[in-house]
Amino acid sequence: MALTQKRRPLPPIELLEVDEIKFGPSVDLIHWARDTFIADDASLRNDDHRHLNQATIGALWTNVPNGRAGRSVIGQAERGLPPAGKWLRARIERQILDWFGQVPDFILTFDAHYARQCSDAEFCALVEHELYHCGQERDLFGQPKFRKSGLPAFSIRGHDVEEFVGVVRRYGADAASVRELVDAAKAGPEIANVSIAQACGTCRLRVA
Numbered sequence: 001m002a003l004t005q006k007r008r009p010l011p012p013i014e015l016l017e018v019d020e021i022k023f024g025p026s027v028d029l030i031h032w033a034r035d036t037f038i039a040d041d042a043s044l045r046n047d048d049h050r051h052l053n054q055a056t057i058g059a060l061w062t063n064v065p066n067g068r069a070g071r072s073v074i075g076q077a078e079r080g081l082p083p084a085g086k087w088l089r090a091r092i093e094r095q096i097l098d099w100f101g102q103v104p105d106f107i108l109t110f111d112a113h114y115a116r117q118c119s120d121a122e123f124c125a126l127v128e129h130e131l132y133h134c135g136q137e138r139d140l141f142g143q144p145k146f147r148k149s150g151l152p153a154f155s156i157r158g159h160d161v162e163e164f165v166g167v168v169r170r171y172g173a174d175a176a177s178v179r180e181l182v183d184a185a186k187a188g189p190e191i192a193n194v195s196i197a198q199a200c201g202t203c204r205l206r207v208a
């Protein structure tokens with residue numbers, strides 16, 4: 001049985017066959033992500049992404065390798081516009097408008113080489129990982145925040161857990177505050193068993 005009901009979108013071959021720097025917007029990828037994870041009738045719907053029904057999201061494929069210290073970065077989530085100097089920001093805004101026709105609430109970027117060869121399950125895990133970064137601010141009581149317009153207050157959300165394996169080994173899941181993660185791992189995957197360990201670049205960006 002196919003993991004997803006709709007065939008997942010693939011990066012265009014042309015983008016992979018050239019050496020020059022390329023970024024290509026993909027409307028299909030966001031349609032697929034909505035149909036698969038976000039929409040009320042999505043095939044692998046996850047309620048954690050509910051607020052994204054009201055978000056605008058843009059997606060890019062790129063052939064530019066990313067990463068450092070032996071770890072490759074294969075996906076990244078950002079707010080539409082970065083905090084930057086006036087002309088730099090305007091230049092980026094111009095580029096984003098040319099790609100998407102608007103400045104989306106979030107922009108997701110994916111490594112085209114990885115996306116071309118990974119399994120469906122790995123691709124789903126990667127896209128959902130980036131969608132999890134597309135968060136909604138919380139108030140002091142942990143309730144989701146909204147803007148005056150009534151729209152969710154979007155913001156980049158960091159990883160739930162960042163810890164050394166050695167600390168968990170020496171002090172245990174409770175002392176290292178990774179109990180929820182350990183319990184989730186023990187329960188086994190709801191969707192599929194995949195590994196995309198630490199392959200996301202979002203956590204290195206300034207959290208908006």
Ligand SMILES: [Zn+2]
Nearest residue numbers: 200201202203
């Ligand atoms: Zn991440």
